[in-house]
Amino acid sequence: AQISQSEPELIGPTKPIVVRVGDDVTLPCHLEPVMDAVMMTLEWSRSDLNNVIVYVWRSGQEYVKENDPSYTGRTSLFTDELKHGNISLKLSKVKLSDKGTYKCFIPKLNKQTLVELVVGINGDKGGVVLQCESKGWYPEPELLWLDAEGKILSAGPTETVRGPDDLYTVSSRVTVEKRHSNNITCRVQQRNINQIRETQIHVPGKHTFLQVKYDNLCTFK
Ligand SMILES: *[C@@H]1O[C@H](CO)[C@@H](O)[C@H](O)[C@H]1NC(C)=O
Ligand SMILES: *[C@@H]1O[C@H](CO)[C@@H](O)[C@H](O)[C@H]1NC(C)=O
Numbered sequence: 001a002q003i004s005q006s007e008p009e010l011i012g013p014t015k016p017i018v019v020r021v022g023d024d025v026t027l028p029c030h031l032e033p034v035m036d037a038v039m040m041t042l043e044w045s046r047s048d049l050n051n052v053i054v055y056v057w058r059s060g061q062e063y064v065k066e067n068d069p070s071y072t073g074r075t076s077l078f079t080d081e082l083k084h085g086n087i088s089l090k091l092s093k094v095k096l097s098d099k100g101t102y103k104c105f106i107p108k109l110n111k112q113t114l115v116e117l118v119v120g121i122n123g124d125k126g127g128v129v130l131q132c133e134s135k136g137w138y139p140e141p142e143l144l145w146l147d148a149e150g151k152i153l154s155a156g157p158t159e160t161v162r163g164p165d166d167l168y169t170v171s172s173r174v175t176v177e178k179r180h181s182n183n184i185t186c187r188v189q190q191r192n193i194n195q196i197r198e199t200q201i202h203v204p205g206k207h208t209f210l211q212v213k214y215d216n217l218c219t220f221k
Pocket of ligand 2: 147148149150151183184185
């Protein structure tokens with residue numbers, strides 16, 4: 001006779017997973033108690049993006065048909081680990097747009113767990129890279145970086161994307177030396193309609209690397 005055991009649970013990390021753009025990352029998720037998951041359907045999706053499919057494992061193999069194209073070729077499971085109930089997802093060459101909430105889900109057990117992924121930007125040699133993005137503009141705005149004295153900083157090219165709603169999203173990165181990074185302003189402006197949005201970014205001197213990256217992500221909505 002079958003003895004009723006404790007119900008299996010999916011276990012994810014207790015804290016957000018932090019990664020830098022361009023690196024690989026593992027999103028942890030496993031079954032407890034240990035169960036063989038090889039023949040189960042396993043689904044990873046973006047719970048913050050209408051459950052866009054990131055990865056599906058079905059009938060003992062990867063099932064690629066439903067995957068969102070932005071994840072194609074960048075996701076995999078540790079197949080040797082599946083028999084131990086470890087269905088952690090490997091995500092390669094992380095992009096900024098990978099930042100978000102991932103759902104690890106087993107339909108048959110109706111169990112799921114969420115994994116939060118934070119994506120930071122790569123800094124170099126004591127420099128700090130700041131990123132600024134602003135959405136929902138029309139006409140196209142300009143984006144400026146200013147130092148503490150209000151002088152314009154030279155930055156990389158402004159990336160402009162026009163959405164299906166005709167509105168513009170602009171984003172830009174600037175690298176500042178740590179000693180200059182205590183008060184930097186990102187300003188987005190459209191002169192014709194006399195609109196200005198700006199924010200000050202403060203980067204205190206003794207940040208650890210990852211905290212700096214996390215704090216630097218500044219988004220106007
Ligand atoms: C799952 O597999 C990954 C990759 O081998 C490993 O890093 C992780 O520690 C494993 N998790 C568990 C709970 O064993
Ligand atoms: C930061 O610099 C801006 C000018 O670019 C200034 O208006 C603001 O007061 C400064 N803030 C601090 C805390 O120094």
